[in-house]
Amino acid sequence: xxxxxALATIVVMWIAVxxxxxxxxxxxxxxxxxxxxxxxxxxxxxxxxxxxxxxxGAWRSTLNSIIVAALTIVISFALGLPAGYSLxxxxxxxxxxxxxxxxxxxxxxxxxxxxxxxxxxLRLGLADTLLGVALAHTAMSLPFVVLITSSLFAGxxxxxxxxxxxxxxxxxxxxxxxxxxxxxxxxxxxAIFVFIMSWxxxxxxxxxxxxxxxxxxxxxxxxxxxPDPLKFAAGFIMVLPAMIFVFFARKYLxxxxxxxxx
Amino acid sequence: xxLFIGYPILETVRLAITDPxxxxxxLMNFIALSRDYHFWEAIKYTFMLACIVIPIxxxxxxxxxxxxxKKFKGSxxxxxxxxxxxxxxxxxxxxxxxxxLTGNGYLNRVLLNLGLIQHPLHFFGYQYRDMEIVAIVTTxxxxxxxxxxxxxxxxxxxIGKDYLEAADVFGATQFQKFRYIILPMLKPSLQxxxxxxxxxxxxxxxxxxxxxxxxxxxxxxxTYYQQVELKNPNLAAAYAIIIAAISLMLGFLYIKLLxxxxxxx
Numbered sequence: 003x004x005x006x007x008a009l010a011t012i013v014v015m016w017i018a019v020x021x022x023x024x025x026x027x028x029x030x031x032x033x034x035x036x037x038x039x040x041x042x043x044x045x046x047x048x049x050x051x052x053x054x055x056x057x058x059g060a061w062r063s064t065l066n067s068i069i070v071a072a073l074t075i076v077i078s079f080a081l082g083l084p085a086g087y088s089l090x091x092x093x094x095x096x097x098x099x100x101x102x103x104x105x106x107x108x109x110x111x112x113x114x115x116x117x118x119x120x121x122x123x124l125r126l127g128l129a130d131t132l133l134g135v136a137l138a139h140t141a142m143s144l145p146f147v148v149l150i151t152s153s154l155f156a157g158x159x160x161x162x163x164x165x166x167x168x169x170x171x172x173x174x175x176x177x178x179x180x181x182x183x184x185x186x187x188x189x190x191x192x193a194i195f196v197f198i199m200s201w202x203x204x205x206x207x208x209x210x211x212x213x214x215x216x217x218x219x220x221x222x223x224x225x226x227x228x229p230d231p232l233k234f235a236a237g238f239i240m241v242l243p244a245m246i247f248v249f250f251a252r253k254y255l256x257x258x259x260x261x262x263x264x
Numbered sequence: 265x266x267l268f269i270g271y272p273i274l275e276t277v278r279l280a281i282t283d284p285x286x287x288x289x290x291l292m293n294f295i296a297l298s299r300d301y302h303f304w305e306a307i308k309y310t311f312m313l314a315c316i317v318i319p320i321x322x323x324x325x326x327x328x329x330x331x332x333x334k335k336f337k338g339s340x341x342x343x344x345x346x347x348x349x350x351x352x353x354x355x356x357x358x359x360x361x362x363x364x365l366t367g368n369g370y371l372n373r374v375l376l377n378l379g380l381i382q383h384p385l386h387f388f389g390y391q392y393r394d395m396e397i398v399a400i401v402t403t404x405x406x407x408x409x410x411x412x413x414x415x416x417x418x419x420x421x422x423i424g425k426d427y428l429e430a431a432d433v434f435g436a437t438q439f440q441k442f443r444y445i446i447l448p449m450l451k452p453s454l455q456x457x458x459x460x461x462x463x464x465x466x467x468x469x470x471x472x473x474x475x476x477x478x479x480x481x482x483x484x485x486x487t488y489y490q491q492v493e494l495k496n497p498n499l500a501a502a503y504a505i506i507i508a509a510i511s512l513m514l515g516f517l518y519i520k521l522l523x524x525x526x527x528x529x
Contacts (some may be wrong), residue, residue: 114504178293202353218355237359244351
């Protein structure tokens with residue numbers, strides 16, 4: 003048993019220590035950070051985060067990232083939810099093929115999408131727009147949304163809806179008043195999943211944008227030349243929202259991740 | 265779906281077979297790539313990183329899965345902690361490890377202050393390329409073992425207790441149980457994990473780009489470089505096609521090689 007606890011502690015440390023250290027570095031006084039005579043900085047400041055966000059303008063790319071993620075959630079759910087529902091509820095011709103192609107698409111390297119999108123977006127007037135990035139992120143997350151929602155809906159017995167329809171609800175009403183509320187926590191977790199995917203995606207975003215950078219793209223391009231303390235502030239800002247989300251939705255997230263990799 | 269993904273793929277192919285100067289169609293971009301030193305370097309390093317990172321991740325994930333299969337107090341907390349990197353982007357993960365390994369980083373601070381080393385260890389810069397690879401491997405293992413773990417752990421939980429109990433009855437050792445029951449039954453999960461991880465490994469980008477730049481060229485890094493720095497979408501598209509082709513081939517190969525033979529289902 004002692005061995006188990008020792009190993010468990012090592013596993014936790016392996017993840018938690020690097021995370022803790024980026025938090026420390028993000029708030030460390032730069033003079034302390036550059037002083038090698040102490041193992042850990044002792045004086046802290048908000049200046050690094052402040053400089054990054056408000057002087058270098060990272061708040062704008064942070065906002066861009068949030069907008070792109072929100073747009074991605076809206077579009078991919080608008081397209082993916084009906085598909086997921088029909089996969090879960092109806093038998094139709096070519097259903098297996100449809101399901102297989104979605105599973106295959108999930109594996110598709112997004113890099114292949116990014117290059118031609120630059121050309122296509124120039125034609126469509128979507129070049130360097132947040133909507134353009136969101137559409138590309140939708141292509142990336144849509145297969146996941148379809149898979150997650152179909153498995154969520156499949157987990158809610160069709161009898162409930164049928165019972166509702168016996169009592170005079172239309173199919174749409176039955177869906178919105180019975181199935182939807184039951185699926186809501188799972189859907190929220192799926193939305194978080196999409197948010198994290200979009201928030202973290204860097205390759206597409208940095209290729210498709212020039213001025214309207216998202217946060218990872220901004221950091222990839224500009225922060226590399228910034229002094230170290232600013233890099234750590236950037237790392238901290240990138241890690242924070244995802245961790246907050248995970249903390250609140252941890253139970254559901256495991257379920258969702260389980261679905262996406264089946 | 266077709267519009268979203270099908271059309272861009274066609275456009276990628278069209279870009280990849282168009283000559284950037286004359287606009288003629290042909291394989292000139294691929295021929296140009298095959299003569300490019302960086303292309304072969306990128307192939308070499310992409311596969312090298314995959315070959316180092318993936319076995320470590322599979323073994324590590326298996327180990328943690330077996331550890332967490334034993335229910336103990338706080339095992340859920342360990343589980344959640346181990347899953348945190350799933351939510352962390354490659355950019356952030358690279359910065360997190362840069363923070364530890366850089367000249368002023370905590371590894372050097374602690375070692376210097378303990379008197380174990382006299383001069384800081386260098387992980388970054390062209391002349392320390394081998395160390396850069398160590399840094400990349402560490403970051404990738406830290407960041408992406410969780411995805412292997414989720415798959416393997418789910419697979420382990422599905423193995424019926426009966427099999428293991430039956431093995432106990434016949435006096436099987438721990439190793440025998442692992443080798444003859446757990447491993448064969450885990451094969452489908454391992455296969456999925458390997459496919460997913462390999463395909464991701466072919467696209468490894470931001471970690472390498474941030475930690476090593478082009479010191480360690482990889483396929484997606486070269487794609488990015490051609491597109492963004494050299495403004496050559498045709499060569500970038502050729503790179504993208506090659507990444508997609510390699511991914512497809514590897515996916516096929518795994519499915520062929522790892523077909524489970526002795527499963528009941």
